Amino acid sequence: MDITPETPWDSTPDISARIIAAISRVSSVLRAGMWEFATAEHLNPTQAEILQLLNDRTEGVRLSWLAAQLSVSAASASDSVTALVTKGLVRKARAPDDGRASALWLTDAGKQLVTRMGSALGFADDAAAALEAQVQGQLLVGLFKLIAQLQKSERFPTLRACLSCRYFEANKFPGQPTPHHCALVKAPLPITFLRIDCAEHQPSDAATERRNWEIFA
Numbered sequence: 001m002d003i004t005p006e007t008p009w010d011s012t013p014d015i016s017a018r019i020i021a022a023i024s025r026v027s028s029v030l031r032a033g034m035w036e037f038a039t040a041e042h043l044n045p046t047q048a049e050i051l052q053l054l055n056d057r058t059e060g061v062r063l064s065w066l067a068a069q070l071s072v073s074a075a076s077a078s079d080s081v082t083a084l085v086t087k088g089l090v091r092k093a094r095a096p097d098d099g100r101a102s103a104l105w106l107t108d109a110g111k112q113l114v115t116r117m118g119s120a121l122g123f124a125d126d127a128a129a130a131l132e133a134q135v136q137g138q139l140l141v142g143l144f145k146l147i148a149q150l151q152k153s154e155r156f157p158t159l160r161a162c163l164s165c166r167y168f169e170a171n172k173f174p175g176q177p178t179p180h181h182c183a184l185v186k187a188p189l190p191i192t193f194l195r196i197d198c199a200e201h202q203p204s205d206a207a208t209e210r211r212n213w214e215i216f217a
């Protein structure tokens, strides 16, 4: 019987599989860090994530949006929010744009807790900051492109990212090294400056958002 010996690389998974495995491992480490912090603060991980999602949001957030971001049911998100309101970390009031609906904001205590949470997860930021500037830029662009692909399959929740913002002007200066533009600050927007979570973000219409992500991907 002929036996063909395997080369050492035959069993190496595709690069796409290894990218997802690497992201998954990084995500596990971050989740463990978040879990440790949340436990010390007598929160569950979902409550900690809600506090992060409410950070820097001046206009108030609807429960349905929170549930979509967390990929949980509205009832489950509601339970977590009720616990956070009871702890004095979240405030619930009428939505400014719809008197019949309610919206959520962080209280001062909630903001302080989110600041402490950022310090607790600072180890990950330090690791990313230790990479060469060029590698950081490439990684950011690669992750944006991966998100763009996931957006096409509608498996990624809406972000407050430049690509879904009505101030984002894709390819305003075609062919230029910095083709994109932010109409809010009236400045060119290099790809390495594109934001994933911008406090000034205003949602664009769905067609424009889809077109932006497709241009980018």
Ligand code: SF4
Pocket: 160, 161, 162, 163, 165, 166, 167, 168, 169, 181, 182, 183, 184, 185, 195, 198, 199, 200, 201, 202
């Ligand atoms: S920087 Fe902020 S305001 Fe400007 S396009 Fe990006 S998300 Fe919108």
